[in-house]
Amino acid sequence: MPRVALATCLALPDLDEEDTPLIPALAQIGIEGVPLVWNDPAVDWASYDLVAVRTTWDYPNKIAAFLDWADQVAAVRTLWNPAPMLRWNTDKQYLRNLEALGVPIVPTHWFPRGARHDLRALLLREEWPEAVVKPVVSAAARRTRMVGPETLAEGEKFLTEQLTQRAMMVQPYVAAVSTVGELSLLYFNGRFSHAVRKIPAAGDFRVQTEHGGRVESVVPTTVELAAGQRVLDAVSEDTLYARVDLLPTADGEQRLLELEVTEPSMFLRWDDAAPGRFAAAIGERLG
Structure with a gap:
């Protein structure tokens, strides 16, 4: 049975609750998914068939170590997403690159x-x-x-x-955050999977659930899907997983707030078929 390492952090040794459905979905197609703490020196990453970055959510405080880890893993085993993409995406100045390629972003x-x-x-x-x-x-x-x-x-x-x-x-501050919220479009191997909307608590601007925000499953419009695809087309590199966060602005445009290709929550609990899609995408990468 192929074994896939699911890189996480010490605070979430068994993954976040949004990611745990991936493990049984992998098992259903004959793949063992193993959560492992990314900076645990005892882990032999080369002993796994593939390494997928998942809930490594402590990396901002250890950015140099995290990027070094990604390079080291990529030298001995297939890493998704690839180490150069992680290096590019962990600094939000990637938004400047995408803007130069014609992607509308929130002014910065x-x-x-x-x-x-x-x-x-x-x-x-x-x-x-x-x-x-x-x-x-x-x-x-x-x-x-x-x-x-x-x-x-x-x-x-x-x-x-x-x-x-x-x-x-x-x-x-884009006022639509407080009314319609952020739209997150989720992709596996470049294919659209599902979408959620993240809405902050009353009086707050942060959409994360740990700050009181809430999540809703939604069906995106054709305009929203086209905006998400424009972002992925601009990247022009393969991704195992990607999340495109969009905000509608007063000018009527869907603007990119974030492209998450490092360790995004993929909101697997919000679409019954999403864990299977993610597992199938990993299976495709295993060949």
Whole structure:
């Protein structure tokens, strides 16, 4: 029986609940799925037939070690998604690359580590009543703040402090987040599988469930599907798994908020056939 290593983190040694349905789905097609902590030195990654990155959700605090691990694994065993893609995707400046290829993104200002800023002037110049400030390497809304007129001084202090340690980015707050939420389109081996909508709790802007957000299964429109496909076409490289997060903006366009090809939650519990699709995609990669 082929064995597939499912890389996770120490806090989730058995995977997140959204990923656990993958293991029985793999077993149904004759593949053993084994969750393993990515930075456990005792793991022999070469002894597995394939390594799939899953819930390695502690990597933002260990980014150099994580990318080194990916390179080391890829040198001895097939890794999905590939190590160069992980290196590209873990820094949100990949959005600049996609924008240059014609993908509409949420407008973004980038600040390298150590940069000086005038957040007040930026918001006035761009006519953004509110903005979201976050690191270029982050996950699950960590070190992320929403800044508005009443919190501008606090936001400026936060951005100044963060820039002493890491590169940051500033985007306008898109009001649709609070009304229609973020749309996540899920793909396996480049094929659309299913979709969910993530909606923040009242009074919050973060859609993650750990911050009170909720998830709904949805059927995307043809316009939304076309927007997602445009993103994947721009990447032009194979992916085992991909999640495209879209936001509708006031101009009526579906804009890319995030392309997740490192360790995204694939919301397997929200579509009965999704675990089987993911397992089949892994089976295809095993050849």
